[in-house]
Amino acid sequence: MTKRIALLLLALLIFAAALTVRLSRYDYAMQDRDAIMAPSSAQHSTGTDELGRDRTVRVAAALLIGLAGATVAAAITTIIAASFGLLAAFSPPWLASILLFISDVFLSLPWLFLLMMVRSLLPLTASPPVTAVATFLVLAVLGWPACARAIYRGAMALRASEWMIHGRACGLRPLQLMRLHLAPHLRTLMLPQFLICVPAFIAAEANLGSLGLGVGEPLPSWGSMLLELDNSALLAQSHWVYLPIALLVVVLLILESFSSEVQAGA
Amino acid sequence: MSFLLTISTRIARTMLLVLFAAAGTILLVRFAPGFFSDAREMDARYAEAARVEIQVTQQQTLLKIAVEEAREWLNGGFGESRQYSVPVSGLIAARAPVSASLLARGIVLGWLLAAFAALPISGLRKGGLFWGAPFTILLAIPAAAMATACILANVGGAVLVLSLLIAARDFKFLRSLLEEAWRSPHLLQARARGLSAPALVRTHILPNVVPQLFALATLSIVTALGALVPVEVIFTVPGVGQLAWSAVMNRDLPVLVAITFLMACVVGFAGMLSTRDFTQEAA
Numbered sequence: 001m002t003k004r005i006a007l008l009l010l011a012l013l014i015f016a017a018a019l020t021v022r023l024s025r026y027d028y029a030m031q032d033r034d035a036i037m038a039p040s041s042a043q044h045s046t047g048t049d050e051l052g053r054d055r056t057v058r059v060a061a062a063l064l065i066g067l068a069g070a071t072v073a074a075a076i077t078t079i080i081a082a083s084f085g086l087l088a089a090f091s092p093p094w095l096a097s098i099l100l101f102i103s104d105v106f107l108s109l110p111w112l113f114l115l116m117m118v119r120s121l122l123p124l125t126a127s128p129p130v131t132a133v134a135t136f137l138v139l140a141v142l143g144w145p146a147c148a149r150a151i152y153r154g155a156m157a158l159r160a161s162e163w164m165i166h167g168r169a170c171g172l173r174p175l176q177l178m179r180l181h182l183a184p185h186l187r188t189l190m191l192p193q194f195l196i197c198v199p200a201f202i203a204a205e206a207n208l209g210s211l212g213l214g215v216g217e218p219l220p221s222w223g224s225m226l227l228e229l230d231n232s233a234l235l236a237q238s239h240w241v242y243l244p245i246a247l248l249v250v251v252l253l254i255l256e257s258f259s260s261e262v263q264a265g266a
Numbered sequence: 267m268s269f270l271l272t273i274s275t276r277i278a279r280t281m282l283l284v285l286f287a288a289a290g291t292i293l294l295v296r297f298a299p300g301f302f303s304d305a306r307e308m309d310a311r312y313a314e315a316a317r318v319e320i321q322v323t324q325q326q327t328l329l330k331i332a333v334e335e336a337r338e339w340l341n342g343g344f345g346e347s348r349q350y351s352v353p354v355s356g357l358i359a360a361r362a363p364v365s366a367s368l369l370a371r372g373i374v375l376g377w378l379l380a381a382f383a384a385l386p387i388s389g390l391r392k393g394g395l396f397w398g399a400p401f402t403i404l405l406a407i408p409a410a411a412m413a414t415a416c417i418l419a420n421v422g423g424a425v426l427v428l429s430l431l432i433a434a435r436d437f438k439f440l441r442s443l444l445e446e447a448w449r450s451p452h453l454l455q456a457r458a459r460g461l462s463a464p465a466l467v468r469t470h471i472l473p474n475v476v477p478q479l480f481a482l483a484t485l486s487i488v489t490a491l492g493a494l495v496p497v498e499v500i501f502t503v504p505g506v507g508q509l510a511w512s513a514v515m516n517r518d519l520p521v522l523v524a525i526t527f528l529m530a531c532v533v534g535f536a537g538m539l540s541t542r543d544f545t546q547e548a549a
Contacts, residue, residue: 210410
């Protein structure tokens with residue numbers, strides 16, 4: 001039930017954001033020089049930022065960019081993690097030890113610190129689309145170790161299952177075993193990891209952006225919108241400045257409740 | 267003997283992980299754009315010296331850089347900071363107490379919040395979802411968003427943000443741990459015999475969950491270390507997190523390697539602590 005409600009709310013948010021971006025007469029980068037830091041008005045329903053850009057359109061675009069980027073990054077991470085976890089589970093013990101050690105090297109640093117370090121060492125003065133791709137790519141490339149560990153544990157349980165042993169005893173070759181017995185179970189291993197990664201990546205992008213290491217301006221993102229809040233002059237204008245934080249929390253809550261429900265059902 | 271062997275193996279593995287993390291940092295920073303730039307080039311007085319240093323650095327291989335870093339460490343320091351031109355050990359020594367104090371206060375407050383909320387909520391038959399909702403919401407707030415919101419609302423500070431982040435994660439863990447403990451058969455029997463709730467907690471619940479609190483300690487330390495950078499940067503706390511941020515932005519390799527080394531050491535040894543029973547593992 002909660003899963004359906006969460007999915008419905010998410011679909012509504014995406015639809016509303018897409019509609020806002022499509023139908024608004026303002027572009028997310030368009031500056032209204034007559035309405036800098038303007039409060040809520042007929043032209044700008046939630047006011048404007050310090051460059052006179054419409055806040056509603058920017059928040060809607062940030063939601064879409066954040067969700068799209070995090071979803072693609074989570075898909076890449078899940079594929080890397082699944083390849084790594086399955087390889088470790090179905091390889092000789094010495095190779096599995098090496099693979100697990102590699103994932104431990106990544107896990108030996110706090111994730112946010114690692115993200116910050118790697119992202120900051122990539123070009124920061126590139127075009128906005130390039131910075132967006134770089135940010136989400138860093139998330140995808142560094143997010144796999146914890147997922148790989150979880151998939152490895154699941155794959156080890158599958159490997160030791162009675163029906164796998166039966167399959168091997170019946171003379172099935174490794175490829176046949178994988179196709180007939182393992183592949184149908186991969187979905188239950190990979191889906192929870194994918195769903196955990198999406199909100200985690202959105203939150204990580206927000207954290208990176210607040211340090212000036214996220215998506216470049218004028219492309220809107222959760223992180224860059226948090227960074228804008230550094231301007232205390234904005235705060236005196238209206239309470240709408242809190243909109244990005246509020247919407248970010250709502251989106252993360254929806255995604256996390258959906259992910260928890262799927263995990264509980266798996 | 268096997269106990270000692272297990273501990274030695276774990277320490278060796280942790281040290282190897284730390285070394286790999288430090289080597290990875292050197293590799294990353296060496297190939298980062300801007301590594302061969304020096305702010306002193308802008309000043310005519312120091313430009314020539316800076317250019318010579320850059321040329322020398324450009325001729326260094328990765329192995330040579332790593333060997334020089336290792337030599338600095340063996341000499342009891344972490345080298346000299348590129349951006350501040352002072353010994354890295356001095357920089358870290360001045361900032362480590364600030365971060366350590368922030369971490370300690372944040373973790374203790376976070377634990378207290380989580381424990382005082384999880385203990386009664388885990389025993390509820392109804393309404394657990396409602397009373398646990400604040401922590402669910404806190405769990406969904408990124409560290410930077412929470413810090414920014416605190417600054418905007420002029421409420422709390424770095425310690426509060428860290429403790430709320432830790433409390434949100436620990437609460438989830440503690441609650442499921444305690445709920446499981448409440449459901450155990452011996453506890454049902456004890457309740458049926460009329461033991462009071464405080465007595466149940468003292469004699470049955472706490473002794474059962476204490477060993478698993480070591481894992482929770484590791485989780486708290488890693489969570490706090492991860493949040494340290496955004497929290498210190500946003501609240502302008504002069505700690506190690508802020509130094510790390512400044513080092514990555516300025517490609518300050520010696521400082522970055524030293525901080526990575528420290529972070530990996532803390533996470534590695536905290537991870538070792540979370541393994542509760544070495545003797546059992548050795549057996």
